[in-house]
Amino acid sequence: MATDYYAVLGVRRDASQDEIKKAFRRLARELHPDVNPDPKTQERFKEINAAYEVLSDPQKKQVYDLGGDPLSASGGGGGGAGGFGAGFGNFSDIMDAFFGQASQRGPRSRTRRGQDAMIRLEVTLDEATFGTTKEIQVDTAVVCTTCSGEGAAPGTSAQTCDMCRGRGEVSQVTRSFLGQVMTSRPCPQCQGFGTVVPTPCPECAGDGRVRSRRTLTVKIPAGVDNGTRIQLAGEGEVGPGGGPAGDLYVEIHEKPHTVFQRRGDDLHCTVTIPMTAAALGTKVPLETLDGIEEIDIRPGTQSGQSIPLHQRGVTHLRGGGRGDLVVHVEVITPSKLDPQQEDLLRQLAKLRGEERPMGEFKPGQQGLFSRLKDAFNGR
Numbered sequence: 001m002a003t004d005y006y007a008v009l010g011v012r013r014d015a016s017q018d019e020i021k022k023a024f025r026r027l028a029r030e031l032h033p034d035v036n037p038d039p040k041t042q043e044r045f046k047e048i049n050a051a052y053e054v055l056s057d058p059q060k061k062q063v064y065d066l067g068g069d070p071l072s073a074s075g076g077g078g079g080g081a082g083g084f085g086a087g088f089g090n091f092s093d094i095m096d097a098f099f100g101q102a103s104q105r106g107p108r109s110r111t112r113r114g115q116d117a118m119i120r121l122e123v124t125l126d127e128a129t130f131g132t133t134k135e136i137q138v139d140t141a142v143v144c145t146t147c148s149g150e151g152a153a154p155g156t157s158a159q160t161c162d163m164c165r166g167r168g169e170v171s172q173v174t175r176s177f178l179g180q181v182m183t184s185r186p187c188p189q190c191q192g193f194g195t196v197v198p199t200p201c202p203e204c205a206g207d208g209r210v211r212s213r214r215t216l217t218v219k220i221p222a223g224v225d226n227g228t229r230i231q232l233a234g235e236g237e238v239g240p241g242g243g244p245a246g247d248l249y250v251e252i253h254e255k256p257h258t259v260f261q262r263r264g265d266d267l268h269c270t271v272t273i274p275m276t277a278a279a280l281g282t283k284v285p286l287e288t289l290d291g292i293e294e295i296d297i298r299p300g301t302q303s304g305q306s307i308p309l310h311q312r313g314v315t316h317l318r319g320g321g322r323g324d325l326v327v328h329v330e331v332i333t334p335s336k337l338d339p340q341q342e343d344l345l346r347q348l349a350k351l352r353g354e355e356r357p358m359g360e361f362k363p364g365q366q367g368l369f370s371r372l373k374d375a376f377n378g379r
């Protein structure tokens, strides 16, 4: 093997077609004889052309990678022998190198990637805490089975556009005071696709996709919250011309719970107990997400006190473990007393020396203030 074509273009042996093309364009711009007429540079220019001719053509590249020289095999005498312009398959790439329009040139593809789609999914607090699997119905564009996404009626196929001969654009020479000006624009007959579909598929009207309702199974991980999005790759809309599908995002909406309010991964609730129970202490049953648990109200519990139940909140989405369940206690003062109850309370007050309490004064509105603070925190 005389020449190392990869070294000539300065690319790795595993370079992609895109990298090869970029390397070639950069060198072509630098070494083109019009820019750089020096004979040595011209020699180099021939070399990069030969290298590109081989490496940009999958068949020639394969021959070369297996140890052959595709240029001497097909051209008879080597790529460089013909000189600039002879046996030169890549003139348009040279033009691209100079005008930098490679990506816009040529017909555009009928196939494009589809859009992402999003659907909302309601979950209960219980499902958010422990995770679940749900079936969802999605309406998205799917590949048309009648035409396999090609858009042509069965038995027919897309044909090369005769107006632009498949180029996807038409050129026009106009005379102006600047001289002859050539302009090109997308071909009006094929909208730039380079092909026309004479008989569109009756099922999808030539779009290559149809809308369809599917059932998907979504795994909801433990710890999701309002607004969490679960990405299902490739489950979105199929693109025009049967192009690859976008992604589907499932956005979680958590239904409010009748008792618990969620703040982060902690849960909060309030239990109201009568004054007597707060003074004497009691146990009250609470149905937590993990089943019924006895809440231990200690003797002498004050209104506003909170009782945390560790690890009874929502699972942390990352890192495992769970938040807490916080039970806030509200003590209710009896507002209607019958004569016997009133008498008993008076006796109690007398026993405790509380018949004419002086009270204890503090600045501000402490009780109200803490309640406002709770309101801000969303309690």
Ligand SMILES: [Zn+2]
Residues within 6 Å of the ligand: 144, 145, 146, 147, 148, 149, 150, 151, 152, 201, 202, 203, 204, 205, 206, 207, 208, 209
């Ligand atoms: Zn179709």
Ligand SMILES: [Zn+2]
Residues within 6 Å of the ligand: 161, 162, 163, 164, 165, 166, 167, 168, 169, 187, 188, 189, 190, 191, 192, 193, 194, 195
């Ligand atoms: Zn056309």
